[in-house]
Amino acid sequence: MALIDAGLPAPKTRFAVTDGEATAVIAMAYEAPMVGVEFSTVTPDVVVRTGWTMIRATDSVNPKVIVYLVRAAVIERGYSLWTLNRLSRG
Numbered sequence: 001m002a003l004i005d006a007g008l009p010a011p012k013t014r015f016a017v018t019d020g021e022a023t024a025v026i027a028m029a030y031e032a033p034m035v036g037v038e039f040s041t042v043t044p045d046v047v048v049r050t051g052w053t054m055i056r057a058t059d060s061v062n063p064k065v066i067v068y069l070v071r072a073a074v075i076e077r078g079y080s081l082w083t084l085n086r087l088s089r090g
Contacts, residue, residue, distance in 0.1 A: 002063035003028075003037075003070060008081065009088030011037065022046040026054075032087045033077035035070060053077065 004010055015029035015036070024044035026036040034052045043054050053073045057066050074084055 002067050006064075006067040006071075008067070008070065008074075009085050017044075017047050017050055017052060019046050019050050026052070027057075030070075030074060030084060030088075033074045033079040033084065035073040035077060037066065037070060 009030075011028035011030055013028055015026045015031065017024050017026055017029075017036075022045070024046045026047065027039050028037040029035070029052075034050075035055070036047070036052050037055045037057050039057050041056065041058060043056075047054060053076070055066060055069045055073060060066055060069075071081065074081065079087075
């Protein structure tokens with residue numbers, strides 16, 4: 001909810017990432033910029049191999065920090081927040 005409250009579009013939940021051989025499920029994902037949020041302490045190898053940027057929600061108890069990290073990762077990947085919103089609509 002913190003992501004949506006901060007103006008980001010709703011992320012896809014339980015998003016499957018595959019490299020053709022292995023598959024992992026990301027808790028929350030923004031597909032186009034390949035930015036995900038996870039609640040575990042281990043990032044599956046397939047997620048790393050396919051080039052996703054992962055934000056660990058367990059690293060901070062403050063949701064505003066997670067929002068900041070997600071925004072920064074999306075922008076770092078070359079997507080404006082406006083573009084991310086447009087892509088999320090469909």
